[in-house]
Amino acid sequence: MGIASHYNAKQVEDKWYDYWMKNNYFHSEVDEREPYTIVIPPPNVTGVLHMGHMLNNTIQDVLVRRARLKGYNACWVPGTDHASIATEAKVVAKLKAEGIDKNDLTREEFLQHAWDWTHKHGGIILQQLKHLGASCDWDRTKFTMDEDMSASVIKVFVDLYEKGLIYRGYRMVNWDPVAQTTLSDEEVNHEERNGKLFYLKYKVEGTEEFLTIATTRPETILGDTAICINPNDERFTHLKGKKAIVPICNRVIPIIEDEYVDMEFGTGCLKVTPAHDENDKNLGDKHDLEVIDILNDDATLNKFGLHYEGKDRFVVRAEIVEELELTGHLEKVEDHLNKVGTSERTGAVIEPKLSDQWFLKMKEMAKPAIEAVIGDDINLVPEKFLNTYRHWMENVRDWNISRQLWWGHQIPAYFYGSGKNDFVVAETAEAALEKAKEVTGNKELQASDLTQDKDALDTWFSSWLWPMSVFNGILEPENKEIQYYYPTNDLVTAPEILFFWVARMIMAGYEYRGERPFKNVYLTGIVRDKQRRKMSKSLGNSPDPLGLIEQYGADGVRVGMLLSSPAGNDLMFDEDLCKQGSAFSNKIWNAFRLVKGWEVSEEIEQPETAKKAIDWYNAKFQLSLREIEDHFSKYRISDALMTTYKLIWDDYCSWFLEMVKPGYGDPIDAKTFKAVITILEENLKLLHPFMPFVSEEIWQTITERTPEEALIIAKWPEEKEYDATIIKEFTHAAEVIAGVRKIRKDKNIAFKNVIDLKVLNNENTGNSFDSVIAKMGNISNFEYVSGAVDGALSFRVKSNEYFIPIVGAIDIEAEKKKIQEELSYTEGFLKSVDKKLSNERFVNNAPEQVVAIEKAKKADAEAKIEALKASLNSLN
Secondary structure (H helix, E strand, O other), rough: OOOOOOOOHHHHHHHHHHHHHHHOOOOOOOOOOOOOEEEOOOOOOOOOOOOHHHHHHHHHHHHHHHHHHOOOOOEEEEEOOOOHHHHHHHHHHHHHHOOOOHOOHHHHHHHHHHHHHHHHHHOOHHHHHHHHHHOOHHHHHEOOOHHHHHHHHHHHHOOOOOOOOEHHHHHHHHOOOOOOOOHHHEEEEEEEEEEEEEEEOOOOOOOOOOEEEEEEHHHHHOOOOEEEEOOHHHHHHOOOOOOEEEOOOOOEEEEEEEEOOOOOOOOOOEEOOOOOOOOHHHHHHHHHHOOOOEEOOOEEEEEHHHHOOOOOOHHHHHHHHHHHHOOOOEEEEEEEEEEEEEEEOOOEEEEEEEEEEEEEOOHHHHHHHHHHHHHOOEEOOHHHHHHHEEEEEOOOOOEOEOOOOOOEOOOOOOOOOOOOOOOOEOOOOOHHHHHHHHHHHHOOHHHHHOOOOEEEOOOOOHOHHHHHHHOOOOOOOOHHHHHHOOOOOEEEEEEEHHHHHHHHHHHHHHHHHHOEEEEEEEOOOOOEEOOOEEEOOOOOOOHHHHHHHHHHHHHOOOOOHHHOOOOOOOEEEOOHHHHHHHHHHHHHHHHHHHHHOEEOOOOOOHHHHHHHHHHHHHHHHHHHHHHHHHHHHOOOOHHHHHHHHHHHHHHHHHEEEEEEHOOOOOOEHHHHHHHHHHHHHHHHHOOOOHHHHHHHHHHHHHOOOOOHHHHHHHOOOOOOOOOHHHHHHHHHHHHHHHHHHHHHOOOOOOOOOOOOEEEEOOOOOOOOOHHHHHHHHEEEEEEEOOEEEEEEEEEEOOOEEEEEOOOOOOOOHHHHHHHHHHHHHHHHHHHHHHHHHOHHHHHHHHHHHHHHOOOOOOOHHHHHHHHHHHHHHHHH
């Protein structure tokens, strides 16, 4: 079989991915083997592949391919998330471009548009993952809006409601005015921004006096319903029991007293706006204050905004400040740095908003999830996230699970009357009707009398069931698949969704299975550019992953992503890493071409050099295998790759093949060739999880294989006893070979010219690698001597001295002149250092580190002078 002179990644990748798919290697069914299960963090159905996905899914593929090789029944479940907010926003934008307003559609009409969009654009990212080599069980692909997945979500909602863990409440929530829906606390990013602090004057009713409050949001004064002072604040004793007048709207509001007010902060007077601040709402409830909401859902002002009605909140902010200044109610403005809550999805500034919403009680559910992680039932890798996890879980708040969206799982609550609590919760409309009849005692109720809650559930309320629902473990908790594949083994995800998703999956796992959903959580870092900026479309610093694959090959990009990707630490992505990965593919390919290019002879005996090389490499392989296993056990994937990389590039390509390579034009003996191929195959097994394409291509080109003999399902190398001494001996021999090569290079002695090597064996090292040294140094006469050799160039390895007689090889006089010149220069340098060190002022006043550097320079110069004099003497 002819072997291509250049490795063609594109051709190879398409060929072998199709082959793997055709032979169903990725698919898993319940059998007698031990399972190894990973569920993919489901990307948004709207999404396309970005660098974070590349990193995350490469790591998952490495783990699942290695598990396959180790004999596990490996199952990697792929799928996508319906992503309520993101998908609905895209559909609304598409409809708007077509001149259609969502509000003019019925829910059913809108959902048809959403499904059309999803069928057309959804799942693109899963197809893109195939280019990366992801060996997911595509037959198991799930979508969070699949019929069985939706049924699981509804069943869980009803169950939790009946357990008293889900409730409906009128509470302050985070409102996204762009998406026009509530968000959970975890979906709000808090950003530090430069803003302004406005000092506003409120007239005290019935007096000429003004009191001053400080606010960052002057537009909200139109919703003020009280001014609060601390009862212990002597500055404001005279205000007790009085009232103040809100500027512009001239609303008369009470001045109330509460120790909640910090006397040291601001002016000591606090405006109370219960509809627009959670703390103000608590004060309002305590003091029975009126609640005035001045904002529409899109953050424009409503009728309570008076002449600002219909204008955006930020436009009003600028205009109301001008009006307050004109009316004499603006005392001063200061620059102010404050934290602003923004939507994780749309980037909009969040508004606190009072609203009837659905909540899930979290305190009790969090307890087993805390114990699982703190007690090592579940491992977080790296452990540095442990305290963050514990802090969040111990301070967890009830989860606002309702969203004012149509795309998603509609809340299974059915209203039968006008009262806010006139509802029943049931899995189906039919079941709801029966419950409503029972609750009301009205047997005449019809389905048309019931109205289902319009809101949808938070996307995370479906994905928190993911490890169970993908195996139908909610609807059929005793089915063979959930019993076999659950709990899963490893979860690979990003730290930023540790609470959104990971913690909630753990809670759901203990609630519905009584056990953990996974054993290990590998938290990847953020992919950043060389300037440490997070990669994003808006910054334009994120390369196209498919473009990288096109340029460097999937294997090259996988290696590039992993080479500097320690768990939990950010990856400083550099395209040169992919170039390095591509070069590694070419290196392996060229090494294979070299081996396959050798003529094999059954007649030749195995040389001693080859036998020694094989023994050494097998020992080195076993040492590396143990290191690799250790790295994998600690989820140091980058380190496991680096050990593999060095083993193959340095030990196999640079040393081993050179040691066994036959002379130019000569054949190689059959015994050695067979060992070389066996070693290559073992290397390919280690390489396969990281570089599946080039490894399978070489594996299949070595010899014709049946589908049952493919590398993807081969057997991972076994750990065996090995000789540590031979590794140590080779390390010494490699230094000797490097010394010989350096002298050849420095003295321009061509490798084709044989040389002699004499050894003064002061260290009593073994001579087992002498034949290898002789071969790789092209040494004709290898001799042990009892003393220094005159007329020779020399070098040291530890305490051993090595001499290369140079008679006829170089111009002795020219060499002596060259050494003499270097000696004179070094002696002059030593004098200058001595002079500096003999200066007491310098020694006493210079930093200790500086003096130490000068002393080191002196020692180095003295050692070099001694070596140069020895070389000069040997030439005389």
